[in-house]
Amino acid sequence: MQNVIVYVQHKQGNTPKVTFEMATLARKLADQLGGKAHAVVVGAGSSRLAETLKSYPLDVVHVNDDADVDGFLLDPIVEYLDAAAKAVGPSLILVANTLGGKDVAGRLVARLGAGIVADATDFKIEGGKVEAVMPKMGGAAITTAAFKGGAYGIATIRPNAFAAQAGGAGAAVQPIEKPVGKSYAVVVENDVEEGTGELALEEAPVVVAGGRGLGGPDPFETMLKPLAKEFGGAVGASRAAADAGWVPYSLQIGQTGKTVSPNLYIAVGISGAIQHKVGMRSSGTIVAINKDAAAPIAEFSDLTVVGDAFAIVPELTKLVAAAKA
């Protein structure tokens, strides 16, 4: 396990920020392992994305604009990565810990007979051995695990955990051959982008989340969204808010919703039930706005402001906007 390969998940060349975080991480790890940093970009729009990736510190970007990648589910990607891994030789393969990334990572575990470390937030290389730090059980435990050798290892990478930094000599862009003689089983009949153009919750550096204390759907639009926007962040919610139909379930954070770990989490009118806590407790900084000083969220927030959200949030939005100007 000496080289590093980044699987670049994208749609028509649009890729989440975690790709660039992984490209930066790959360089660092490859240098420590004494190997090369590679990236694999396949599917429509790949060549365009490869141009952007060139300015990240990678050695080689392997590209194919193969439309089959988009027409079939998963199988073509696995075939390309398998081929790339075998061509590059013993490597650590980095995959984003996203819905789509997990599928690819799982298939590779069996395809390459490799170990996996999941949702990594830090790495250490000790005597050529790769160790990963991973929060588990909703952040109740921090674990460290190491690969026991083996030619290949898979790591899924938590978005926002590593910094993205362009630079480097400029990667060589190389075509990668389409694997021959493969059949793909699952046909994608319809592919719908619910393109709100907004940042995915798990990716957002700042999350402004609302709960039952907001009393209805409107404050999410008129109050939380503008604040989130000032931060370049996204809006989330408690289950109570999703159950009430104020926001879609895709915004729910917690045990039965999404797990987020932004640099800053602002909980507005959320009491901080354990099922909510497990979805956000590993956020960098937690700020709560709650009119009840005894709300459980105060027990694990870095700052709790006791007061009326409807009075505080608009004022805060103004302050943040003014600071940016």
Add this chain to the structure above:
Amino acid sequence: MKIVVTVKLVPDPNAEKRIDPATKRLVRTGVETVLNPYDEYALEAALQLKERIGGDTTVTVFAMAPESLKETLRKALAMGADDAVLLSDAGLEGSDVWGTSYAMAHALKKVGFDLLIVGGLSDDGSTGATPGALAEYLQTPLVTNARKADVADGKLQIERETDTGYQIVKAPLPTVMTTALTFGEPRYASLKGIMGAKKKTIAAMALADLGLDQSVGAAGAKTELLSFAPPPVRGKGNVVEAADGATGAKAIFDFLKEKKLV
């Protein structure tokens, strides 16, 4: 049609977890073992499909866990699964994700299925990699995050959530599928279900039944756990009473400024 659902038995996710600093292990006293929440959703999907397809469709639940947790599986039977298979063996202890999926895949091949529904994520392992690894070892397609599924003409038609929207896909059988939480809330076990579950069979499987070529358990694992520690204590931070909106906003703003977050 034979539907099999994998169910992991995990420490209750709702319990406050504590790690014993001396042993570096999870304190399990007072923490109940339950069905992994995502797997309850997977089971709900299986039961809905069984109701819709009808005929001789059956739902089997499958778990790899210590024999001592056998009774926890009754909950799945009480919810409506027809029978269960429990793969237990001392030799499986300490298996990593690779070993778990390798052993499970061999067992599931023996159990047989037309549709294998796997949970999206386990509460304790949380890799989400098991479904993919199972599909690869079983040489079936993998369709994850289904929010709707139907079987027509021997094919699965699935609506699945993606990172950025949704897709409609068609897959042949047998297939491995995982469910999104939007598929439907898991049902409660009825009193009748609970009574009926006592009579349902939980078949036992052991390593010797699988005929594996590679060693699993701690010895065969491709990764090893080096440390398991509580997170850095996140103490109670400052609590500030805000007389009005402007004061509250300023308190937050100053704090964020100090932390270089604005």
